Amino acid sequence: MHGLLRERLLSRRDHRLERGKPPQPLLFDDMMEPTNEGARPGSADRAPGGDPPGPQEGQAPTGAPLLELRNVDKNFGPVQALQGINLIIPEGQVTALAGDNGAGKSVLIKTVSGIWSPDGGAVFWRGQRVHIRTPKDAAALGITTVYQDLALCDNLDIVQNMFLGHEDLHLGMLNEIEMELTARRTLESLAMTTARQIRQPVASLSGGQRQSVAVAKAVMANSKLVILDEPTAALGVTQTAMVLSLVKQLTSQGVTVLMISHNLNDIFQVADHLAIVHLGHLVASGPASNFNRQTAVDYMTTGRSNRETAGSPALAAS
């Protein structure tokens, strides 16, 4: 029985290899168009466009700022949750947001996803000033946030979950075949073959697979920026590896990732950039290669580091 499944899996991958490259869902087509801001050249390749901010590029895909926060403040009554945050999220890369509990990570992503708007400062999307006041505004820009609860319906299958809220209709009826094909293409483009049966209810999936479905849903919704809230917090070793490889895969699809994480192992495995918040201040940000475990821990726990590292992190004004 199992051998047969395996055979089917293999034959499906053969099919893909024949075509030379992973199938690109149609959804990605408009991402390849030049934007009005000119931050990206009109080529489908991610040639370095504009001037990358960090000292580290080379293997970096694009690096032009996709989202930029300037002097963003957020208060809850007398509590200053965020103070003067200056953060650049480069396009097509993985930015990790780290910090201790209560440092302001969640406040920061909720501000970007439109749960609440900032009290001060400005947000720029591809160089243009934007106002993200509601989650709908964020979705319109192409920002999708995958919260820890994942927002999946256990009783529905993978396809049904991925299309929830924007089902494909044919003569007023659900177009199951088209939805299944699109979902399958998206999952394959993310190299997600671990969820072998796409018509399996989500309840029967493992934690990592569920996380992957939630991410695939965001990709299928044509997101430019996917924000992951502690994607590996509840996962074991192999499941974590699976999710991290998915994160890597996202950037190869041209999707930018902002990942909140406590876990330095995860951060150093996948992040191109690292930003560390401490007590509402952005205390350090820069290419992940500028940090090591010690300095990262120092910043997360005390807000500063005296240790010598390969390159000194670009310190944010605080």
Add this chain to the structure above:
Amino acid sequence: MAPAQIPSSTPPSPREGERPAADETVSGAAAREAELAASPELMANTLGEYLRAWVKRVRSGDSGVLPILGGLVAIVVIFQLQVHVFLSALNLTNLLVQGAVFVLLGMAEIFVLLLGEIDLSVGFVAGVGAVVSAFLMAPPFNLPWFVAVAAGLASTTFIGAVQGTIITRLHLPSFVVTLAGLLGCEGLLIYIVNTSSPASGGTIRITSVVVNDLVNGNMGVAAGWVVLTVVLVAYAATSFWRDTRRRRSGLSAPPMSLTVLKVLMTAVAGIGLVWICNSDRGILVPVTGIPWVIPAVLVVLLAFTFLQGRTRFGRYVYAIGGNSEAARRAGINLARIRTISFALSGLTAGMAGIVYESRLGSISTGIDGGTLVLYAVAAAVIGGASLFGGRGKAVHALLGGLLIAAIYNGMGLLGLTAAPQYMITAVVLLAAVTVDAVARRSGASRGTNP
């Protein structure tokens, strides 16, 4: 963890053996079991494989309609051993007609159970639908039957919509709102019957021949066979067409032999049904043919199955029942879907009311809506719908309703009084819920970690 694992899963990997091996480590044996348990229809290529996968699914806790079918067979055997007329054509037809009210009420209840809500008012809402239509058909109004029935169904739909609006807009628990609906509808029913001039002793007689014939009239013998043939051909054609389309699109489809088997089983059931109803069951004069109410209920069943399985609305109902927060974030208008569901529940209850009055030939203030609603919930739950939302289909109400009708009917034949009838129904309900819960729990304990 080894960082080397990351590049290994970057596609397209030229080495064939690598990824399935990685899959092994990720999901392991548990996932292998789960995937077989998930949906045998989509995993199997041959009938044998399908059956093995299906057995696995049943053993992993998702027993589907198996317990209820088993229960139905057991009850039929028990009653047949006690009373030999139980399986006579007359009694079986009678049983199906008795079951029609339970089935319709169960389908009404499933609409709200799927949302994780409950509707306690369906029994008396059915009564209001019956009384409104009977009231309008009787003098002095003498309205045509279809106007009266439409008015009855419109009034019950309206009651459902009002309850749904109160529940969703004011964020009140459906239990309390529909409890108020139960009391209010009983009052409304008594009020209408008492103000109706032709009512004598709290009863309105049904004067319309058409409404009376819904239950008491029969389809012609030949017509029954013709309708059955048309239905079977349509069912077979849509089944094969769906599979063909899936295969053509490169998706997995159930094995051909399985579809053939399903069509054959449906054909056997259909032929059995028509054969029983077409045998002479008269005592003094010959009586043959399918009572009209049976195809009517089947049409409603088909319509609701379509609505729940093939439309956006149906999908959203399941999504809300599964995880209302996820549904809300997906941009679904929860209030609208919930309100429509309550309205549909009211509409279906109204249909049950029409069948009820047709069977009795009259409608009185004596209608026991309190007991009817309990049978409605019992029919849905015994059939396999979940009280916690997200799981259940219209066909579950059909199976559950028939099981309750079988108990009700069999105990009536045995001459049992109300006391043992209620107690035995209680035991069956508890048994059905227990079997379901135990099977699910043992399945869950073997499943993946939450």
